[in-house]
Structures are given as C-alpha cells and as structure tokens.
Amino acid sequence: MMPQRIRLQWEAAIQHPKSIIGSQIKREPVEATERYTRWINNLTHEQLLTQIFTSHGPTVIMPTWFCSREWFCHVGRFDEGGKGVPEDLLFFYEHLRKDGGVFRVDQCLLLYRYHPQAATHSVLEETIWRYRVSFLEERLLSHWTCFTIWNAGKQGRKLFRSLSQANQKKVVAFCDVDKNKIMKGFYTYEDSKEIPKPKIPILHFRDASSPFIICVKLDLTSGQFEENLNLLELKEGVDYYHFN
Template sequence: SGRHGCGRKVGGHLSEANAHGPNSSAGLCPCHRPVEKGRHLQRVEQLGKSEATLWTHRVRFLEERALPRWATFTIWNAGRQGRRLYRSLSAAGRRKVGPAPPPIAKGFYCYEDSQERPKPRVPVLHFRAARPPFVICVKLDLTGGVFEDNLRSLRLQEGRDFLLFS
C-alpha cells in the first residue's frame, strides 16, 4: 500500500490491514488516502499540503484514534523518526511512552527541549526487551528483510499489538 507504511503487508503471517476495519492501522494515514478530484485520483501530498502539515494531522489522528485504547505504548525506533514522533505527541501522549525493562546502550532519550521539569527521559531498549503495543517508526523494505523478520518473530497482530507510523 502507501509508502508510509499505512496498511502495509509486512509479510508472512501478518495480514494486510483492512482500511475499513475497527483495528486497522490503515486509518492512521488519512493524509495518504487518494482524494477524488474530478475523474482523477490524487494523493493528498500532490494537493500542495506541506509535509509538516501532513505529519501534524497524522500525529493528531494517532492520538485521537489509537492511543486512547492503550494505557502505555512503546515507540519502536530510537532514530530520527521515533524521536520526532515522541516530540510531536501531546504531554499526555508522551506520558504513555516508556516500558519498564532495563535500557541498552546510552539507555535513554532525553527530550531536552521540553518545558517539563524534570525533562522527560524515555528508556531505549532492545526490541526483544520492549513490550507491546508498539507504534513502529521504521521504514519498511530498507533493511533487507531484517526488520520484517524481527517483527514477525514476535508474533504480533497489526492493529492490536502494533501500528505502522513511518
């Protein structure tokens, strides 16, 4: 499906999301659905919306539709997109992020620009130590199948245990 991971089949036993189903992660990307204009279908990106505006709408949609179902969740990816998602969440959304297992490497991500005191520190964990549900900020098809194999090994269900947000 979309290049941003919306309703994307990750392979193996992971099913393709149904854009109309109640647990569909495809709904997270309303900004990437085709928009009918006359006889032509266009992507919203082609209608002149800025990437920042699309990102803001996607985050808002995530917070309004998916996050209320979860008491806590893990952002899968401590890279640029994962940190950007964390910073884009509301304070209430950021408070839901953070698993309990011990962190790896540096051990945490500190949101330095936060107005909160103390500054929020989110543990950075190996994917096997983290607990679902996950909001996954990893672009698919960029790891030669390694990411997809790791995800498949956890035997998670898209829409219930994880949502693709990349």
C-alpha cells in the same frame, strides 16, 4: 481507467455501501514510486484499516475511489481550502470517523501517471505530519494507557515530541536494534519544561512491551525489519500499528 472499472467497483459498492471502494493500479512510468505502488497493491484487506496511520496516506488512493453520492454527502464532501490542503487525507479520516469501511477490488483498474507538477507535491510534509499525529492520538493513543515507540532515532523522537503531554507520559520506552542507542540507555527530552527532564528508556526490541507504534519504514531494509517484527509473533491492529 480500465474498461471494467465502473462495473467492478459498482458491484463492490452494492455489497459495501458504507465503504470507499478502491482498486489496484499500475504506474506510468513503471519505476515511479515503486515502494508506494507495492504498498497500495499488496495490502491485505485487514491492513486497509490497520495501516491508516502511515505516511503513505489513504490505504486506497484517491484516483481509484468509488462510493455512492449519498455516502459522499454523509461524510461531508471535500475540504475546498485549495492548494496545500491534503483534501483526500482529510476526507478519508472523516470517512473513518463515521464508521466507513475500506474495500479494494483486487484488479488493476487504473493507470496512474506520475508527473512532477502534480498537485500532491504542493502539500507540505509538516502539514500532513500534524494531521497524522492528531488522528493517531484521537483514534488510538487516547484509548491506550501505555505504549512503546519502535525507533529511537530521528522519526521516533520526532513523534514523541509531537505528542500531547498526556500521551508523552504514556510512552514507557523506545526500542531499537542499534547497539549505540541501546547502550546509551535513555532518551532525554531536553525541550521539556519539567524538572528533572523526562528520560525514556531505550530497549532492544526483544525486551520491549507491546503495544507498539512503529516508526520504521517498511520495505527498505531487505526484509530485516519485517523479520524482526515477525519474531515477536504479534498481531497487527492489536499489538502494533505502523506510523511510518
């Protein structure tokens, strides 16, 4: 950690006593997890709360966390289930359930080393997926009457299949830019026990209605996806949330 870390985060914690205080980081080696590092360091302070559903996990990473012991005990401490348990993600979710905030000191206060034996690699992707979908349904979808899944491909369809039946029925459409998927017209949920099988329309993103759950990875398409999203002039945290 950098010499000024404790002082700066303590000062922030005094101002935000019910928040997890994080910081910006630098990676060693520098080229490790470049997209993730950019995400962690460049989220706006609003996005620290709007991007809590993404596959990147907590919007301030656990090695940078700082909070009072009182708040830590109020949230409920860590899950001690051991190897394979995403204890940081579970604590972060419980923190948010108890109306905790998220704040980042916008200075690099930690050198974060990457190595292939890190415990984070022992957590299965499917384990994290189940927790993420459950939290998405609890925090957002249970309060919505309808929504569109942005991505008619593999990730969008996987999300649809993972939802409860009640939330599946709220999906009014998929949207995409892929002409072949749009021309197909519908996604048929073949695993459904309903007769006839549910068919969900596939629309061009300009023809779809908000709110959106976006299942497109950020920072991967040379800015094309982000440009398409900006065209719609939507507000993050109101009209859409990122899930991937």
